[in-house]
Amino acid sequence: MARAPRRPPARRVSGPAPTLSVALARCLGAFSLDVAFTAGPGLTALFGRSGSGKTSVIGLLAGLGRPDRGRIALGDEVLLDTARGIDVPAHRRRIATVFQEARLLPHLSVRANLGYGRFFARRHPGPAADLAQVVEMLGIGHLLARRPAGLSGGERQRVAIGRALLARPRLLLMDEPLAALDEARKAEILPYIERLRDEAGVPIVYVSHAVAEVARLAGTVVVLEEGRVAASGPADAVLRRADRLPAHAGEAGAILDLTVAAQDPDGGLTRLSGPAGTLVVPHLARPVGARVRVRVPARDVLVATRAPVGLSARNVLPGRILALDARGAAVMVEIACNGVALAAHLTGASVRDLGLAPGLPVYAIIKSVAFDPTEVGTRAVEI
Numbered sequence: 001m002a003r004a005p006r007r008p009p010a011r012r013v014s015g016p017a018p019t020l021s022v023a024l025a026r027c028l029g030a031f032s033l034d035v036a037f038t039a040g041p042g043l044t045a046l047f048g049r050s051g052s053g054k055t056s057v058i059g060l061l062a063g064l065g066r067p068d069r070g071r072i073a074l075g076d077e078v079l080l081d082t083a084r085g086i087d088v089p090a091h092r093r094r095i096a097t098v099f100q101e102a103r104l105l106p107h108l109s110v111r112a113n114l115g116y117g118r119f120f121a122r123r124h125p126g127p128a129a130d131l132a133q134v135v136e137m138l139g140i141g142h143l144l145a146r147r148p149a150g151l152s153g154g155e156r157q158r159v160a161i162g163r164a165l166l167a168r169p170r171l172l173l174m175d176e177p178l179a180a181l182d183e184a185r186k187a188e189i190l191p192y193i194e195r196l197r198d199e200a201g202v203p204i205v206y207v208s209h210a211v212a213e214v215a216r217l218a219g220t221v222v223v224l225e226e227g228r229v230a231a232s233g234p235a236d237a238v239l240r241r242a243d244r245l246p247a248h249a250g251e252a253g254a255i256l257d258l259t260v261a262a263q264d265p266d267g268g269l270t271r272l273s274g275p276a277g278t279l280v281v282p283h284l285a286r287p288v289g290a291r292v293r294v295r296v297p298a299r300d301v302l303v304a305t306r307a308p309v310g311l312s313a314r315n316v317l318p319g320r321i322l323a324l325d326a327r328g329a330a331v332m333v334e335i336a337c338n339g340v341a342l343a344a345h346l347t348g349a350s351v352r353d354l355g356l357a358p359g360l361p362v363y364a365i366i367k368s369v370a371f372d373p374t375e376v377g378t379r380a381v382e383i
């Protein structure tokens with residue numbers, strides 16, 4: 001299993017990040033794209049099925065194509081406004097993109113590839129990006145003399161991210177940066193993307209069609225469906241609601257921000273605590289006090305109207321029904337557990353038998369198998 005990068009207290013490479021506001025419309029043959037969203041600091045996921053328009057949005061943000069109508073602003077600076085005839089060319093937008101494949105220059109060393117990023121930064125006013133800081137953040141110091149062919153896929157992507165950051169972008173676009181990697185390489189690189197999100201001070205728009213990846217990384221989620229925004233907002237609110245994830249409804253679930261409270265002396269279990277209560281999960285290799293983010297899929301939550309006894313599941317959280325959303329034979333039940341919302345996926349028959357209704361006190365029972373250690377992320381720093 002990959003070692004997580006050492007995490008000193010989060011510190012910013014640059015100042016506060018500007019808000020990105022986007023409205024774009026474009027006809028691409030039979031496909032029509034018409035989207036509007038805003039992305040604040042941190043990582044915003046563009047999430048949706050294949051063909052929903054994610055890469056088209058990334059291309060238009062980068063300035064690699066022109067929409068029929070649209071406006072893109074980063075803070076106060078307007079990069080595109082078709083109504084006013086503004087279209088800042090791609091090379092002046094200071095937007096860097098990391099693609100599925102790292103696209104490094106094969107004949108150059110890692111150091112020279114990084115230097116290539118710095119070369120692009122020279123035309124922008126302000127201090128140069130700190131090479132040592134970027135290299136340390138991405139854990140690529142030991143790779144500097146190597147050529148791309150001698151690196152693993154995950155290492156190549158870390159170098160590509162470093163090169164992008166050294167160009168001092170105001171916005172970083174990442175188009176499915178993990179899609180070409182196997183599970184082990186994904187697990188290796190995710191902690192570095194979390195550090196990037198928390199420390200680089202550059203807003204990130206991150207394309208993915210994987211719920212687990214989005215739940216782990218994103219502060220804001222924009223769901224695309226057939227070229228339209230089906231939902232957008234804070235990740236926890238969007239991902240736990242099946243009605244906001246039409247194409248991924250079966251994968252809806254809550255995101256909980258928790259702290260490692262204790263490690264079982266036998267090494268088998270880890271105790272996590274948060275406002276909703278305490279959860280016991282299979283061992284997580286994180287120190288006591290570490291802040292973690294876990295996804296609790298709605299299909300892994302049961303509901304009881306009385307405190308369960310003689311049950312093998314360890315994780316029972318008291319709460320109150322917040323809302324019921326019937327979807328065919330299934331009902332998505334939202335439960336407020338001391339201010340934290342959980343979602344449970346029940347059958348209509350169970351809801352009727354239990355007499356569930358908004359306001360009713362209940363117990364949410366979370367099967368401990370719901371916690372997959374590879375899905376556990378670090379919590380984003382509050383911005």
Ligand SMILES: Nc1ncnc2c1ncn2[C@@H]1O[C@H](COP(=O)(O)OP(=O)(O)OP(=O)(O)O)[C@@H](O)[C@H]1O
Pocket residue numbers: 028029030031048049050051052053054055056057209
């Ligand atoms: N230049 C083009 N001409 C015609 N159709 C296009 C063009 N570019 C993209 N499309 C169509 O637009 C739709 C959205 O494509 P896009 O690549 O943006 O989706 P996506 O969500 O990124 O998909 P994936 O996850 O597979 O990369 C697709 O149906 C695609 O075939």
